[in-house]
Structure formats: structure tokens, C-alpha cells
Amino acid sequence: MTQTGDAELARSAAAGDGDAFAELVRRHAPRVRALCAATLGGPGEAEDAAQEAFLKAHRALPRFSGEASFATWLHRIAVNHCLDVLRAAGRRRSDSLDALLEADSEALGRALSEASPAKALEDQDAVERLLSRLPPEQRLALTLRELEGLTYEEIAASMSCSLDSVKARIRRARADLAGMARHFPGADIV
Amino acid sequence: MTHEKIREMIGDWLDGELDAPARAAVSAHLDACPACDAEAARLRRLGPALFRAPVRPDPRSTEAFVSRVMARVEADSVSAWERFAARVLAPALGLALAGLVFAIAMPDPDEDAPLGVAAVSADAGSAFEVAP
Numbered sequence A: 001m002t003q004t005g006d007a008e009l010a011r012s013a014a015a016g017d018g019d020a021f022a023e024l025v026r027r028h029a030p031r032v033r034a035l036c037a038a039t040l041g042g043p044g045e046a047e048d049a050a051q052e053a054f055l056k057a058h059r060a061l062p063r064f065s066g067e068a069s070f071a072t073w074l075h076r077i078a079v080n081h082c083l084d085v086l087r088a089a090g091r092r093r094s095d096s097l098d099a100l101l102e103a104d105s106e107a108l109g110r111a112l113s114e115a116s117p118a119k120a121l122e123d124q125d126a127v128e129r130l131l132s133r134l135p136p137e138q139r140l141a142l143t144l145r146e147l148e149g150l151t152y153e154e155i156a157a158s159m160s161c162s163l164d165s166v167k168a169r170i171r172r173a174r175a176d177l178a179g180m181a182r183h184f185p186g187a188d189i190v
Numbered sequence B: 001m002t003h004e005k006i007r008e009m010i011g012d013w014l015d016g017e018l019d020a021p022a023r024a025a026v027s028a029h030l031d032a033c034p035a036c037d038a039e040a041a042r043l044r045r046l047g048p049a050l051f052r053a054p055v056r057p058d059p060r061s062t063e064a065f066v067s068r069v070m071a072r073v074e075a076d077s078v079s080a081w082e083r084f085a086a087r088v089l090a091p092a093l094g095l096a097l098a099g100l101v102f103a104i105a106m107p108d109p110d111e112d113a114p115l116g117v118a119a120v121s122a123d124a125g126s127a128f129e130v131a132p
């Protein structure tokens, strides 16, 4: 039995077929949820944002032309929504982050200089604090590259920006993070 | 190429975004320059240090997520309908009703107005005033 394609499901969903939309959510939920979790930290906020991304997609369905694939179109909506949430969060960001800068940077410094195979930082909160220091556009670009493995061209399409912006954002993000880690030379001793 | 130029290109080199000659130039420099090579190693670790590969979600968790999204979609459609009704339908209905009452209340010159219409027409007057 062949699966109904996304484009056909999207047309049915736009015409009011709830089951068709539910099937689209089912298919694309893992990627959208992973993106929101990586860019928005806390599980509660990330889950809420992932639901809202699908809600926005549902409202926008009448404007889905089928020119891009549904996955690409939805991804763009999810990326934009994450940017919106990050920008709003940035406005209410507190200085409490800065109290932990030293410890977080040291942990990152150790992770970057160890000779053993690269592995994730244990402390997920530290990861979130470090990434939350990046401007939203830089954070998104780096996440799409490192988490999803997208090419610069794919990132440009998802973020609706130029290839040069993608390059600059990723380079800047890496330089800032590596710079934070270097700030604490004690962590750099192998 | 200078160390600085190479450092700028390390990210693109790691991401496989350089053309063949540039890629070869960076690779050759890194083979010969321990300082730049160490920087490349640090940047290569950055991704894995901060981004865990997404865990394959439990299908039950996906189903729960689908249910929550569909509940919100439904609530959203209902509220969209309510907003439409409040903005468009209610005033239109109010206007139509007022028009109807007004037409009934208008005394027909050939006919005596039936009893009770006068009372309705008084109500219609006030309803007309409060209508949006």
C-alpha cells in the first residue's frame, strides 16, 4: 500500500480534512520537536513552540502553493517561529546568566580541548545558557548546521536569507562560543 | 595563505562548503601548521559538545503530541469562527432584524396597524440604538 503524499494531504487539510492534517503532524513532528528542543532549551517551552508552529502552519495552509515541498515549507514556518520566540526571550533575558558564565565556559573549554572523542556536555542547562548568549539568527543557523546537518544553501532557504548571511552567522557563532571557552585558560590545559 | 585567512576558512572547510582548490589549500596548511590544526580540532568538537543527536521519539509521545496539536487546531478554528461571527455575522443579523422590525412597524396607509406592533416598534427603536 502506498502512502498518500504530503502535498495531497496538505490539499485535503486545507479543504478542512482534520485527519489529513493529523497525518502531516504525525510525519513531521519528530523534526519540528527536535528543532524546537535544540533552539529553545526547556522542554515545556520547546513543546509549546512546536505545537504553535503546527498551528501557524494550519492557518497558513490555504497559502501553501506546493512549489516547495511541504517539509521545506513547514520547516521555514518552524524556523521563523523559533526566531520569534528567541527574540521575545532575549528581551526579557536576565543577568542571572552571567553569574554562571565562568563555570559554563570552563566546561565548554574542557570539552573542546580533550583528546578523547568529542562528546556532548553533560549539563544540558549549561548548553542552553551558552547557546542563549548567541543572537537568535546565529543560534538558528548553527543549530540547522550542527543538529540537522543542512548545507548552507538549505539553511539560507529555511531562514529566507542570503548564502553570505548564513556563512557569516555560522562563523560568528562558532567564534563567539570558542572565544568564551578560551576566556578561561585553566580549562584549556589538556 | 596567512594563518588568519586559514582560520576564517576553517568553519567552511569543516562544513564541506569550500570548492576543491580552497579545500586542498586549507588541508595542506593544517597538515603543516599545528596551531591552526589545533583550532580546527576545537571547532570540530564544538558541534558534538553542544548538540546531541536527536533521540528517536517514542511513537506514543508522537501520538500524544498529535492529539495536543489537533485539540489546539480545533480550538483555533472555533475561535476563528467566533471572531468571524462577532465581527461580520452579528452586525449583519442585527441590521437585518432592525430592518425587518422597522418594516413591520411602518404604518401601512391602507391598513390599520395590528395591536402589539407599536410595542415591538418601541423595542426596535432601542435595539437599533445599541446595535454596533
Ligand SMILES: [Zn+2]
Pocket (backbone or CB within 6 Å): B002, B003, B006, B029, B033, B035, B036, B037
Ligand atoms: Zn596556521
